[in-house]
Amino acid sequence: MQSTHALAAVAAAIALLAAPATTLAAYNTLDGRKPLVIAHRGASGYLPEHTLEAYARAIELGADFIEPDLVMTKDGHLIARHEPMLDGTTDVASKFGADRRTTKMVDGVATTAYFASDFTLAEIKTLRAVQPSAARPQQFNGLYQIPTLDEIVSLAKSANRTVGIYPEIKHSTFHAGIFGSRAIENTLVDRLHAAYGNSAGAPVFIQSFEVNNLQYLNTRTDIKLVQLIDANDVNPDGTLDLSAPYGQPYDVVAAGGGLTFQQMVSDVGLAFIKTYADGIGPWKPYLVKTVADGVDRDGDGMLTIKDRRVDGSTGVIEAAHAAGLLVHAYTFRNDASGYGFADPKEEMAYYMRLGVDGVFTDFPDTGVLAVAAVPEPSTYAAMLAGLAMIGGVLRRRRGG
Ligand code: G3P
Ligand code: CA
Numbered sequence: 274m275q276s277t278h279a280l281a282a283v284a285a286a287i288a289l290l291a292a293p294a295t296t297l298a299a300y301n302t303l304d305g306r307k308p309l310v311i312a313h314r315g316a317s318g319y320l321p322e323h324t325l326e327a328y329a330r331a332i333e334l335g336a337d338f339i340e341p342d343l344v345m346t347k348d349g350h351l352i353a354r355h356e357p358m359l360d361g362t363t364d365v366a367s368k369f370g371a372d373r374r375t376t377k378m379v380d381g382v383a384t385t386a387y388f389a390s391d392f393t394l395a396e397i398k399t400l401r402a403v404q405p406s407a408a409r410p411q412q413f414n415g416l417y418q419i420p421t422l423d424e425i426v427s428l429a430k431s432a433n434r435t436v437g438i439y440p441e442i443k444h445s446t447f448h449a450g451i452f453g454s455r456a457i458e459n460t461l462v463d464r465l466h467a468a469y470g471n472s473a474g475a476p477v478f479i480q481s482f483e484v485n486n487l488q489y490l491n492t493r494t495d496i497k498l499v500q501l502i503d504a505n506d507v508n509p510d511g512t513l514d515l516s517a518p519y520g521q522p523y524d525v526v527a528a529g530g531g532l533t534f535q536q537m538v539s540d541v542g543l544a545f546i547k548t549y550a551d552g553i554g555p556w557k558p559y560l561v562k563t564v565a566d567g568v569d570r571d572g573d574g575m576l577t578i579k580d581r582r583v584d585g586s587t588g589v590i591e592a593a594h595a596a597g598l599l600v601h602a603y604t605f606r607n608d609a610s611g612y613g614f615a616d617p618k619e620e621m622a623y624y625m626r627l628g629v630d631g632v633f634t635d636f637p638d639t640g641v642l643a644v645a646a647v648p649e650p651s652t653y654a655a656m657l658a659g660l661a662m663i664g665g666v667l668r669r670r671r672g673g
Pocket of ligand 2: 340341342
C-alpha cells in the first residue's frame with residue numbers, strides 16, 4: 274500500500290509539472306483571474322480609432338474587450354467617437370461647410386467645432402474616419418464609416434469566442450446640457466439591456482470620468498460600472514498634476530464641489546467609489562510611481578519619459594483591491610506614453626504582476642503577449658513545488 278501511495282504522489286507531482294502554465298498561474302488580480310486585454314478604441318495603433326475595422330482587428334489580435342467611447346448624434350443615436358467634436362478623427366471639414374460649425378462649452382472650455390450633436394446619423398454615415406496621429410498609418414484614412422453602438426455590439430457578438438464591450442460615456446454633463454438629464458445614460462442602458470440583459474454577468478463594463486451619472490446608473494442596471502480617474506500630467510517627482518480641467522470629475526466641478534481625482538484613490542475615496550461602482554480605471558501614473566531623475570537609461574542621448582526611474586507600486590492597486598474594486602489601467606501604447614519603460618510588453622507585464630485586472634491598450638497583440646509573460650514566476654514556483662514533492666516521496670521511500 275505504501276508504495277502505491279508513493280507512486281500516486283510521484284504521478285501527482287509529475288502531473289503538476291506537466292500541467293499547462295495557464296492552470297498554474299496565480300495572478301495578483303482581485304479574483305485571481307487572468308488580466309483583461311481591453312482594446313482601446315479598437316486596435317487603434319494600427320487602424321483609425323473607433324471603426325468597425327479597428328474593433329475587428331482587435332478581436333483578431335486576441336482582445337478580451339473592445340472599447341467604444343460614446344457620443345450622441347442630433348437624432349439621439351450613440352456613435353463611437355472620442356470627442357463630441359468630429360474635426361480631429363473624420364473628414365467632416367471636407368464634406369460640410371464651415372457654417373455647420375458651432376461653439377459650445379465642453380467641460381468649461383469654449384470650443385468651436387463640428388459637433389456630433391449637430392449632425393444626424395445619416396449625415397454622420399457619409400463621413401469617413403481618419404487617423405489623428407501623424408506617427409501612425411495614414412493609408413486607411415477615408416475608408417471606414419463611423420459605427421453606432423448597436424453595430425459594435427453586433428460585431429462583438431459575432432466573434433467565435435466571448436468578446437466583451439467596454440463603452441465609455443463621454444462628457445455626461447455636456448450631453449445633459451443638450452439632450453436633457455440622463456438622456457445619454459438612459460439610451461445606453463436601454464441598448465445594452467436589449468443586447469445583453471440586465472446582468473452583472475454580461476460581458477460589459479460601463480465607464481465614465483464623471484460620478485453622478487455612474488451613481489445614477491447604479492440604480493438602473495446591474496451591468497458592471499467603472500469610475501475613471503484622470504489627471505492633467507505627471508510631475509517629475511512622480512506626483513500627479515491635477516490642473517483643470519483634468520483634476521476633477523466635471524460634474525463635481527459644475528456643482529461647485531472640491532473632490533479631486535487624487536482624493537478618489539485614497540482609502541476614503543475608494544470606499545466611496547465602492548458604493549456605486551465595481552472598479553476604477555486610473556491613468557497609469559496613479560498606480561506606478563516613476564521619477565524623472567536625469568538618467569539616460571536607454572542611452573540614446575536624450576531624456577524622455579521612457580528614462581524615468583520606476584519606483585514601484587504607489588499602493589493604489591492594493592488599496593483598491595482591499596476595497597473590493599477592480600483596477601483597469603489606461604493607456605498602454607507601443608509608440609508612446611511608456612513612463613519608465615522602453616518595452617511596452619514589459620511595461621504591461623509589470624503592471625500585471627502588481628495585480629491590475631486589465632489594461633487598456635492601442636496594441637492588443639502586445640497586451641496578449643504581456644499576459645503570456647506574467648504567469649512565469651508562479652509556473653516556476655509550481656515546478657519547484659513539484660520537484661520538492663518528488664524529492665519528499667523519494668526520501669520517504671529510501672527511509673523505508
Ligand atoms: O477609458 C479609458 C481611457 O480610454 C480613458 O482615456 O481619453 O482615451 O478615453 P481616453
Ligand atoms: Ca475611453
